Amino acid sequence: MLRRATRLSPRVNGQRLNGWMSAIGEFGKNPQGGVTRVAYTDADVAARAYAMQLMRDAKLSVSVDAAGNIFGKRAGVDPSAKPIIFGSHVDSVPEGGNFDGNVGTLGAIEVARTLGEQNIGTKHPLWVVCWQNEEGGTWGSHLVTSDPTPVELTTMSQSGKRIADGVRFIGGTPDNIAAARLRRGDAHGYLELHIEQGGTLERERRDVGVVEGIVALGQWDVTIDGFANHAGTTAMGERHDALLSAARFTDMVNRVVTAEPGGQVGTVGRIQAFPGARNVVPGKAICALELRDLEDRKVQRLYDVIVAESRKIGAMNGTTFAFQHVITHESARCDERVRSLIGASATSLGFSTRSLPSGAGHDAQNMARVCPMGMIFIPSVGGISHSPKEYSRPQDITNGADVLLGAVLAMDAAQF
Amino acid sequence: MLRRATRLSPRVNGQRLNGWMSAIGEFGKNPQGGVTRVAYTDADVAARAYAMQLMRDAKLSVSVDAAGNIFGKRAGVDPSAKPIIFGSHVDSVPEGGNFDGNVGTLGAIEVARTLGEQNIGTKHPLWVVCWQNEEGGTWGSHLVTSDPTPVELTTMSQSGKRIADGVRFIGGTPDNIAAARLRRGDAHGYLELHIEQGGTLERERRDVGVVEGIVALGQWDVTIDGFANHAGTTAMGERHDALLSAARFTDMVNRVVTAEPGGQVGTVGRIQAFPGARNVVPGKAICALELRDLEDRKVQRLYDVIVAESRKIGAMNGTTFAFQHVITHESARCDERVRSLIGASATSLGFSTRSLPSGAGHDAQNMARVCPMGMIFIPSVGGISHSPKEYSRPQDITNGADVLLGAVLAMDAAQF
Numbered sequence: 001m002l003r004r005a006t007r008l009s010p011r012v013n014g015q016r017l018n019g020w021m022s023a024i025g026e027f028g029k030n031p032q033g034g035v036t037r038v039a040y041t042d043a044d045v046a047a048r049a050y051a052m053q054l055m056r057d058a059k060l061s062v063s064v065d066a067a068g069n070i071f072g073k074r075a076g077v078d079p080s081a082k083p084i085i086f087g088s089h090v091d092s093v094p095e096g097g098n099f100d101g102n103v104g105t106l107g108a109i110e111v112a113r114t115l116g117e118q119n120i121g122t123k124h125p126l127w128v129v130c131w132q133n134e135e136g137g138t139w140g141s142h143l144v145t146s147d148p149t150p151v152e153l154t155t156m157s158q159s160g161k162r163i164a165d166g167v168r169f170i171g172g173t174p175d176n177i178a179a180a181r182l183r184r185g186d187a188h189g190y191l192e193l194h195i196e197q198g199g200t201l202e203r204e205r206r207d208v209g210v211v212e213g214i215v216a217l218g219q220w221d222v223t224i225d226g227f228a229n230h231a232g233t234t235a236m237g238e239r240h241d242a243l244l245s246a247a248r249f250t251d252m253v254n255r256v257v258t259a260e261p262g263g264q265v266g267t268v269g270r271i272q273a274f275p276g277a278r279n280v281v282p283g284k285a286i287c288a289l290e291l292r293d294l295e296d297r298k299v300q301r302l303y304d305v306i307v308a309e310s311r312k313i314g315a316m317n318g319t320t321f322a323f324q325h326v327i328t329h330e331s332a333r334c335d336e337r338v339r340s341l342i343g344a345s346a347t348s349l350g351f352s353t354r355s356l357p358s359g360a361g362h363d364a365q366n367m368a369r370v371c372p373m374g375m376i377f378i379p380s381v382g383g384i385s386h387s388p389k390e391y392s393r394p395q396d397i398t399n400g401a402d403v404l405l406g407a408v409l410a411m412d413a414a415q416f
Numbered sequence: 417m418l419r420r421a422t423r424l425s426p427r428v429n430g431q432r433l434n435g436w437m438s439a440i441g442e443f444g445k446n447p448q449g450g451v452t453r454v455a456y457t458d459a460d461v462a463a464r465a466y467a468m469q470l471m472r473d474a475k476l477s478v479s480v481d482a483a484g485n486i487f488g489k490r491a492g493v494d495p496s497a498k499p500i501i502f503g504s505h506v507d508s509v510p511e512g513g514n515f516d517g518n519v520g521t522l523g524a525i526e527v528a529r530t531l532g533e534q535n536i537g538t539k540h541p542l543w544v545v546c547w548q549n550e551e552g553g554t555w556g557s558h559l560v561t562s563d564p565t566p567v568e569l570t571t572m573s574q575s576g577k578r579i580a581d582g583v584r585f586i587g588g589t590p591d592n593i594a595a596a597r598l599r600r601g602d603a604h605g606y607l608e609l610h611i612e613q614g615g616t617l618e619r620e621r622r623d624v625g626v627v628e629g630i631v632a633l634g635q636w637d638v639t640i641d642g643f644a645n646h647a648g649t650t651a652m653g654e655r656h657d658a659l660l661s662a663a664r665f666t667d668m669v670n671r672v673v674t675a676e677p678g679g680q681v682g683t684v685g686r687i688q689a690f691p692g693a694r695n696v697v698p699g700k701a702i703c704a705l706e707l708r709d710l711e712d713r714k715v716q717r718l719y720d721v722i723v724a725e726s727r728k729i730g731a732m733n734g735t736t737f738a739f740q741h742v743i744t745h746e747s748a749r750c751d752e753r754v755r756s757l758i759g760a761s762a763t764s765l766g767f768s769t770r771s772l773p774s775g776a777g778h779d780a781q782n783m784a785r786v787c788p789m790g791m792i793f794i795p796s797v798g799g800i801s802h803s804p805k806e807y808s809r810p811q812d813i814t815n816g817a818d819v820l821l822g823a824v825l826a827m828d829a830a831q832f
Binding site: 196197198199200215217219228229230231232233234235236237238241243244246247248249250251254257258263264265266267268269270271273276277278279280281282288290292326358359360361383384385386387 | 612613614615616631633635644645646647648649650651652653654657659660662663664665666667670673674679680681682683684685686687689692693694695696697698704706708742774775776777799800801802803
């Protein structure tokens with residue numbers, strides 16, 4: 001007979017969970033550490049098969065939706081109640097780590113397994129999810145929370161397969177993608193456990209992060225036109241050096257972004273110079289600019305300042321700046337009530353907490369369009385991610401799964 | 417019967433010379449203007465054949481030396497006198513112009529043709545030269561003024577051929593390269609007419625430049641090591657952004673080079689960021705640095721300042737700088753006496769002159785090791801070269817050849 005959770009919180013089996021973490025790290029393992037488990041590759045399929053087996057072992061009913069996402073479902077007591085969805089992903093960036101995504105997916109399966117073992121029933125159905133191709137741009141959650149166009153499905157992915165072909169490769173049915181659609185109200189709530197990928201929790205010695213929201217992101221290509229000329233014969237005062245302007249631009253972006261308090265970040269990740277020869281004054285340069293902040297308005301405001309400052313830089317040496325918009329992601333706020341129950345779950349377990357934004361994108365940002373959403377972060381050692389050096393301690397992984405377990409049960413009891 | 421030059425200076429046939437200039441522009445002509453006539457390609461061979469035909473038309477005795485250089489020789493009156501060598505090159509950079517090199521080569525042939533037509537004899541033999549592969553690094557003059565190692569001859573050239581194969585392709589005999597050796601004292605003097613490739617003469621409205629010397633050049637690869645991390649999750653204060661340091665380095669190089677008066681130039685022609693992704697804080701950057709000045713010591717001093725300043729930049733965000741030496745060319749001073757007779761030739765023709773350094777390398781810098789050397793510059797419109805927009809006016813080309821003619825005759829009369 002199923003019993004309801006008591007005030008004495010149930011705990012996950014941390015040893016088992018960390019064993020799974022080691023085991024999944026074999027799929028796409030790199031000699032230098034970490035994994036390359038790009039979505040729609042054999043390593044991705046192998047890791048997904050492993051996750052499905054763990055779901056079955058946890059007595060979940062496993063299915064792959066039309067968009068290629070894996071769901072492990074467990075019935076609730078109330079037949080009219082909407083599901084609580086929680087999970088993450090198992091794909092990685094090229095030469096990435098074994099913690100980004102895996103912690104949240106395997107942590108969610110461990111929560112379901114613990115509830116099953118302890119015969120703890122819930123009012124709401126529980127759906128453990130493993131989203132497909134998160135690293136390529138949260139594709140799995142995007143496809144089920146929007147109405148993708150056929151053209152979108154032809155986007156080339158990192159694997160070399162187009163999205164539709166990739167979805168088919170992992171067992172989805174891209175021609176019937178609408179069957180997987182989740183609309184507002186289709187779920188009671190969404191929870192995602194994840195590594196922080198930054199150094200805030202470690203630096204401030206906090207056990208658990210309660211995520212405020214996922215930052216807004218803007219990306220632009222900045223093209224600077226000058227005039228290419230001989231680097232030996234063109235006097236310094238006669239130059240229209242596009243790379244010099246790109247350099248001043250890069251320094252200025254850093255200055256503008258750090259000029260005020262807050263968690264905003266700004267990055268120039270690449271500068272291409274043309275012709276790019278050692279003995280030619282560059283006549284053209286292209287910079288890749290990215291700005292992120294929890295406030296969409298701040299991203300826009302910083303961008304406006306950067307555009308204005310770049311005009312001054314161009315005027316210094318007769319170069320011109322042109323900004324081409326690449327992408328904008330609006331910020332996704334975590335639901336206040338979900339943040340509150342995550343915080344309460346952590347506190348009741350004796351963990352120190354901190355509220356913080358997520359600087360990285362997550363499937364949770366898409367699920368915010370469907371239901372109240374929240375995220376739990378655990379510390380990343382050294383703040384490193386998307387790297388073979390990505391690491392989170394076993395105890396922190398266990399802690400995160402325990403907080404998730406408490407939050408699932410609290411969400412089950414909550415009236416949203 | 418040959419006659420000696422009179423005080424009334426002979427003049428070249430400018431119309432003929434400029435007709436040749438147009439004709440040679442057909443070899444490797446680009447649709448967008450200018451030429452691509454890279455050494456050791458079919459276009460190069462075609463332009464060389466044209467130059468050889470012009471030499472024969474000028475009644476010069478044509479030969480190709482072991483290093484692939486073309487000589488058009490005319491006997492002197494004094495059998496013991498050393499030759500006066502003058503000329504330039506006909507190869508170009510990819511997508512270059514039709515004036516760099518051609519003006520000096522065809523101008524030299526026109527001088528010889530004029531002397532022949534006017535029956536003007538000289539004491540010294542006259543050797544009109546067309547050096548091979550100037551743009552790849554003054555290879556033709558280098559090979560005959562040094563003792564190249566077999567390894568050097570395996571250097572890959574822009575054409576895709578190794579130097580030895582390229583020399584063979586254009587009619588040289590690379591296995592017998594020592595036969596072409598020119599040693600100190602083997603020539604009476606060397607003269608080279610060339611376009612300025614900078615904007616000084618045009619800006620100051622001078623007809624002719626009397627070159628002071630060819631600048632010293634130093635090139636380095638500057639590798640900056642930081643730490644790659646997620647651009648969304650890594651707080652600004654936690655970053656070791658190698659590209660930000662590269663940007664500050666590039667701005668600093670400009671500041672250091674322009675901080676004092678003089679003709680020194682400093683260029684960062686390329687910055688490569690690693691991994692170079694839009695959403696990753698760059699962990700590594702490589703900058704291509706080049707410094708030039710007429711004073712070797714100034715190049716070294718500026719470099720020392722740049723190295724010291726880079727340490728401060730690295731300390732700002734925990735990045736490190738490493739400088740790898742690529743190449744050093746020592747400066748080559750033009751002979752004072754040759755400068756003087758070039759200036760006198762120009763002045764006697766009514767041209768305004770200006771002394772100036774050559775920021776670009778030329779075959780003349782190698783010939784300075786053999787004999788007294790001087791160079792004549794004519795204006796480059798807009799100071800542009802190594803570009804389809806490279807242009808020098810027909811009148812300036814004629815003027816330059818007239819100055820060369822006078823300088824050859826004055827050198828013939830001079831006791832060095």
